[in-house]
Amino acid sequence: MARVETKPKTRIQTEKHGRILEAALDVFSENGFRGSTIDQIAAAAGMSKPNLLYYFKNKQDIHQTLISRLLDVWLAPLEELNEAGDPVTEITSYVRRKLEMSQNYPRESRLFANEILQGAPHIQAKLDGELKELVDREAAIIKRWISDGKIAKLDPHHLIFSIWATTQHYADFDVQVRAVLGPGRGGDRRHADAAAFLEAFYVRALKP
Amino acid sequence: MARVETKPKTRIQTEKHGRILEAALDVFSENGFRGSTIDQIAAAAGMSKPNLLYYFKNKQDIHQTLISRLLDVWLAPLEELNEAGDPVTEITSYVRRKLEMSQNYPRESRLFANEILQGAPHIQAKLDGELKELVDREAAIIKRWISDGKIAKLDPHHLIFSIWATTQHYADFDVQVRAVLGPGRGGDRRHADAAAFLEAFYVRALKP
DNA sequence: CAGATTCTTGATCATTTGGAAAAATTATTA
DNA sequence: TAATAATTTTTCCAAATGATCAAGAATCTG
Numbered sequence: 131m132a133r134v135e136t137k138p139k140t141r142i143q144t145e146k147h148g149r150i151l152e153a154a155l156d157v158f159s160e161n162g163f164r165g166s167t168i169d170q171i172a173a174a175a176g177m178s179k180p181n182l183l184y185y186f187k188n189k190q191d192i193h194q195t196l197i198s199r200l201l202d203v204w205l206a207p208l209e210e211l212n213e214a215g216d217p218v219t220e221i222t223s224y225v226r227r228k229l230e231m232s233q234n235y236p237r238e239s240r241l242f243a244n245e246i247l248q249g250a251p252h253i254q255a256k257l258d259g260e261l262k263e264l265v266d267r268e269a270a271i272i273k274r275w276i277s278d279g280k281i282a283k284l285d286p287h288h289l290i291f292s293i294w295a296t297t298q299h300y301a302d303f304d305v306q307v308r309a310v311l312g313p314g315r316g317g318d319r320r321h322a323d324a325a326a327f328l329e330a331f332y333v334r335a336l337k338p
Numbered sequence: 339m340a341r342v343e344t345k346p347k348t349r350i351q352t353e354k355h356g357r358i359l360e361a362a363l364d365v366f367s368e369n370g371f372r373g374s375t376i377d378q379i380a381a382a383a384g385m386s387k388p389n390l391l392y393y394f395k396n397k398q399d400i401h402q403t404l405i406s407r408l409l410d411v412w413l414a415p416l417e418e419l420n421e422a423g424d425p426v427t428e429i430t431s432y433v434r435r436k437l438e439m440s441q442n443y444p445r446e447s448r449l450f451a452n453e454i455l456q457g458a459p460h461i462q463a464k465l466d467g468e469l470k471e472l473v474d475r476e477a478a479i480i481k482r483w484i485s486d487g488k489i490a491k492l493d494p495h496h497l498i499f500s501i502w503a504t505t506q507h508y509a510d511f512d513v514q515v516r517a518v519l520g521p522g523r524g525g526d527r528r529h530a531d532a533a534a535f536l537e538a539f540y541v542r543a544l545k546p
Numbered sequence: 547c548a549g550a551t552t553c554t555t556g557a558t559c560a561t562t563t564g565g566a567a568a569a570a571t572t573a574t575t576a
Numbered sequence: 577t578a579a580t581a582a583t584t585t586t587t588c589c590a591a592a593t594g595a596t597c598a599a600g601a602a603t604c605t606g
Contacts, residue, residue: 160456160457161372161456162370162372162373162452162455162456163373164369164370164372164373165370165371165372165373165456240455243451243455243510243511244370244455246510246511246513246514247370247448247451247452247455247510247511248368248369248370248373249368249513250513250514250517254513254517257513257514257517257518258517261514261517261518262517262518262520265518282538282542283538284535284538284539284542285531285534285535287518287519287523288531288532288535288536288539289535289539290518291504291507291508291511291515291518291532292504292507292535292536292539294507294511295503295504295506295507295511296499296500296503296504298503299499299500299502299503300499302451302454302455303451303454303455303499303502303503305454305457305458305462305465306454306458306465306469307499309458309462309465309466309469309470310465310469310470310473310495310498310499311495312470315495323493323496324496324499326493327492327493327496327497327500328496328500330490330491330492331492331496331497331500331543334490334492334542334543334544335539335542335543
């Protein structure tokens with residue numbers, strides 16, 4: 131019959147779909163969209179190229195699927211700023227969650243970084259829509275905390291950017307971080323050290 | 339005669355070399371290494387592909403040249419931490435210089451980001467050597483400032499990472515920054531706002 | 547200005563890569 | 577189990593791309 135167009139239906143489809151996306155995440159996050167070939171992805175997923183193309187109609191289709199799922203997962207932790215909680219704690223624990231995501235999902239972080247670096251051709255609309263709205267909402271909460279004198283007066287949007295930048299740095303620029311820290315401190319310790327640094331850093335910057 | 343191997347000699351070589359590298363910076367920074375074609379670069383440099391290949395023996399050669407020159411320029415501002423100066427001022431003005439580089443040389447920033455994202459295949463050695471040594475040297479200065487109680491106790495290496503991350507973010511993630519800030523604040527103002535934010539942010543985090 | 551050198555171009559190749567078609571195989575179900 | 581549907585493989589193609597080369601055009605030098 132015709133090629134699989136939308137959602138997986140059979141047992142095999144579900145499984146293969148998953149294997150392909152998993153493999154594609156590996157390949158795309160390492161080589162970028164244009165640097166990745168269907169063959170590579172197929173090989174990583176343990177199947178032939180035409181077989182892969184039976185499940186996804188082309189390379190873009192795989193990438194698109196990956197990217198749009200990503201954005202949801204990626205933004206999840208920002209949803210959880212609780213206005214009623216202690217502001218400094220709320221923000222530092224957001225920093226911690228975001229850093230943990232960089233540690234646990236470095237491939238996703240790199241996939242995202244690649245996409246943005248190339249000018250976000252596939253998610254511009256989501257950035258202008260969903261993302262902006264979400265950030266504006268959280269920025270409003272931060273602004274109120276500032277008005278109430280609960281944290282230092284710092285531009286909320288740029289504060290959020292700084293959190294994204296500092297945390298994602300540990301995933302996206304991992305090679306550089308390791309190189310600079312050297313064999314000792316660049317090992318497994320680096321994440322714990324980063325967490326400790328960021329905690330101290332944001333507490334100092336935020337407390338009124 | 340044989341192809342140009344090392345340094346430009348004639349007037350024409352000097353000029354064409356420059357044009358090619360300039361064009362390549364445009365193209366590579368926008369599309370990454372594998373996403374860029376020799377044809378694109380040649381077109382951007384206003385010459386034919388074979389003509390371009392008369393000056394550089396292949397695509398990698400252009401990229402390599404660009405990347406290795408880049409690292410020197412890129413690290414320059416870090417050299418200028420003056421131990422005798424006022425610590426907070428020294429660091430915030432380093433932040434400012436780095437941010438200005440992101441504004442004035444976004445292509446270089448993206449080229450670098452691309453390279454690191456792909457695992458730094460062409461500059462791993464420089465990261466382990468030059469870069470690490472430079473950072474260690476500056477970290478030592480910061481450490482002494484901390485020991486002398488002149489600035490807050492914060493891990494120097496991670497502090498430097500945070501500066502790189504927050505400043506480069508404005509070049510590498512520019513599309514995202516613009517999208518989130520929206521048409522108003524995402525315009526020309528965004529750099530000045532970023533500068534003001536980072537200044538306030540680092541002063542607060544650093545002062546003892 | 548003539549010869550030597552440097553530069554440019556048009557034609558051409560070989561490879562890689564995204565993708566399609568159809569045949570062959572395997573699973574599902576009536 | 578026979579018929580049908582789903583999956584996989586084999587084979588192939590066309591476009592894109594990195595790279596070469598020989599010949600012609602321009603430039604430089606004595």
